[in-house]
Amino acid sequence: MDIKKRSDCPISSSLDIWGDKWSLLIVRDLMFSKQCTYGDFLKSDEKIATNILAARLQMLEANGIITKQDHPESKAKVLYKLTPKGIDLLPIMIEINLWADKYFTLPTDRKEMLEEVKKDKDAFIREKITELLG
Amino acid sequence: MDIKKRSDCPISSSLDIWGDKWSLLIVRDLMFSKQCTYGDFLKSDEKIATNILAARLQMLEANGIITKQDHPESKAKVLYKLTPKGIDLLPIMIEINLWADKYFTLPTDRKEMLEEVKKDKDAFIREKITELLG
């Protein structure tokens, strides 16, 4: 579970943490939903395996990207949220969306969000960060 | 070698192509050097294995991120370059650098580059894209 840094390069160090096929999808879910239970992640379209999900959640928590919280209504549930460090991944997420918008066909709801982003990227980021922190 | 799209989500589709520990490091090398030979990639600090490098280069070429070219001075060498689609990954790359700058200690040369980015991000991107295209 401990990360081995391959080099001092910031790109490399970042990928050491979340450079796999699943981590950023977990972050994505938390940016759209603000908070998710274990089961919520499993409902996503990509159908992550339960053992991989558990491993990734542990990894992301160990690296300060997400935190666990007690669910206010049930002791059986756990709430996962982004930390400020995780929330700071938003600009990366947005740029990925913009890149994909140029080279793939996006679902309509995502296209609508991107229209807002294109109008005023900085404002969109500021607002979203406030929303996620609050 | 063919990619299976896990969902219609743009983040997911992007990660299907370059969402692994190595692909963006290859793109990074090409953004810093504009063009690289197979051997150049092997020289990078992260020490990618030769079979993995070959597989990734093939994958990135199949997905239109990079192209092969004859080396002007030697038939034994091959030049790899970014396509426009690959060059468009620059904003993502920059945001990763900025995120890492906040949470890691960067090497000094990278810090200098980021100073320029922080002064005027859009200008930096425009200039870099022109440089890579030309």
Added chain:
DNA sequence: TATTTGCACTTGCAAAACGCAAGCAAATTT
């Protein structure tokens, strides 16, 4: 109170990906 359901994981195992070392053919250098 007993039982079933829901939720958050864990475990077992086969399949795929990775990583190291060695090998190989064509081009270049000596």
Added chain:
DNA sequence: AAATTTGCTTGCGTTTTGCAAGTGCAAATA
């Protein structure tokens, strides 16, 4: 002609992934 460089490929052991099933605890239901 021989040795070296370059861009890969191949074998093979190790690690990671993915699927299915199982476990333990909380909560709802009977």
